[in-house]
Amino acid sequence: MDALQFLLHPYAVDAFLAHNWTSKAIAISAKGQHRFSHLFSWDQLNDLLNFHQFNYPDLRLALDEKVLEESENERLTQWCQQGATLILNQVHKRVPAIAQFAAELRQILGFGTQVNAYSSYPNRQGFSCHYDTHEVFILQIEGSKQWCVFQDTLKYPLPEQKSASQSAPTDPPYLTCTLQPGDVLYIPRGHWHYAVACESPSLHLTLGIHVKTGIDWLEWLVQDLRQQEEWRKSLPTKCEATSIGQHLTSLVEALTDQLREPDLGYRYRSYLDSLGQPIKTYDFPRQAGFDQFPQGIDTQFRCVQFQPIQVIALPEQEGFRILVAGKEVVLRGVTTTLVEHLFQPQPFTGRDVLDWLPGYDWEIDVMPLLAHLIAEGILFVETGVRDG
Known part of the structure; x- marks a missing residue:
């Protein structure tokens, strides 16, 4: 529930x-x-x-x-x-x-x-x-x-x-x-x-x-338009051949094209998601590099909770770029299986990570990877109380 x-x-x-x-x-x-x-x-x-x-x-x-x-x-x-x-x-x-x-x-x-x-x-x-x-x-x-x-x-x-x-x-x-x-x-x-x-x-x-309304969406759109040269350009003076009406007509056409962009709704939803702050940011002494694996390979971890996570595959299968909680990390040389499981809301153990990375060594490969994500505040060590 x-x-x-x-x-x-x-x-x-x-x-x-x-x-x-x-x-x-x-x-x-x-x-x-x-x-x-x-x-x-x-x-x-x-x-x-x-x-x-x-x-x-x-x-x-x-x-x-x-x-x-x-x-x-x-x-x-x-x-x-x-x-x-x-x-x-x-x-x-x-x-x-x-x-x-x-x-x-x-x-x-x-x-x-x-x-x-x-x-x-x-x-x-x-x-x-x-x-x-x-x-x-x-x-x-x-x-x-x-x-x-x-x-x-x-x-x-x-x-x-x-x-x-x-x-x-x-x-x-x-x-x-x-x-x-x-x-x-x-x-x-x-x-x-x-x-x-x-x-x-x-x-x-x-x-x-x-809640957000159509007014909020329009205000977001105006902020987006501020980045475009066409919308920052001065309107014609009374002395110019081009009338203000003609100029506004061209702006309406440009706006119509922008409103037809297929990813407009997705971009606004992504913007709204980005406004949410993680409920848990600090986790010491683990983020300082201490006591990160209290149960060794059986230590439980959980990804930062209630935050949208964007996973972007890098070119030529070089790895993945992870965007979450206002942070960005790049994971190279890891499997798609790892990425699919690592950023789910369910907790997991070090043994699970080894299953997702067949052929990898726990101490040489996996521990440094998890330690990096803990230090970045993307993974948290489970201590019996549900982390956020």
Whole structure:
């Protein structure tokens, strides 16, 4: 079960994409199972507050439909005692389990992800009714919270089209639900909503999916056009024989030709994939050349996770060029079988590599190859905890 299937379970992914994604909110019951206890808890919230430094607005407080001033963070405990909602942004950058979960969802959906944590207290409303400009999943961790979701008043709002500049809907909510631990609520971007904690303190994660739109694609295309001399050329003056209309017509023809390029979609998808950062970059002391083979030939390795990998065969079967996680390495004198297996998500051992490289010597050939990939942060030594 991948991360998206796990998130939506028992609701089928195909049904969700067909009936809900970007169009209709849905609450999914966990039937009493605390499905997200491995991701977050009150103890982990306290660890973040006690041992990490958060600056405003990554740490905010909200009470009675208003976000409190930055200076009020100094009185965090007192405000929470009065029922304020506490918001910690970007916990996916601080909690490994959340980082891995968010990264896997990013790879599946193809769009950026962000996870924030919210703690709130009984019968107090933190935020006023509003909408978000990204897709939202609410993962209830502890306690219970009642949600009301209303129809959109502006279809598919862009990031700059905030709800503060729009009029709230006057119709009643089309979805009212109370989330219990393990439950999920999906809210499409642009759909107004608010929430109130019930009888006990509530802790939930908000998973934001920052989708791309046609506007984003056009902005990427404009950046691409900036590299072409034809598009940087000055438009004709009023004094020249060539009119501005004629010049623009030639540009339209050039643009039409570019839009017909068969690999345009692939190039944009590759660009989006390149925006994702690996969740794991450092692995010391192994990247410094120590303890890289703790079990010798039986040591387990895993390729960097949740990153697109591009393998390019070099001319005349000289080897392969590997592009992954913003890095490039060249592997010479290796087999296609090795490359096909080495960069899969499943872990493997040194013995497996010898099987993929028949006739190669473990100490002379294979160990230096693996050590190089470890030093580059492309391979990681498995230590019992799933690496990213």
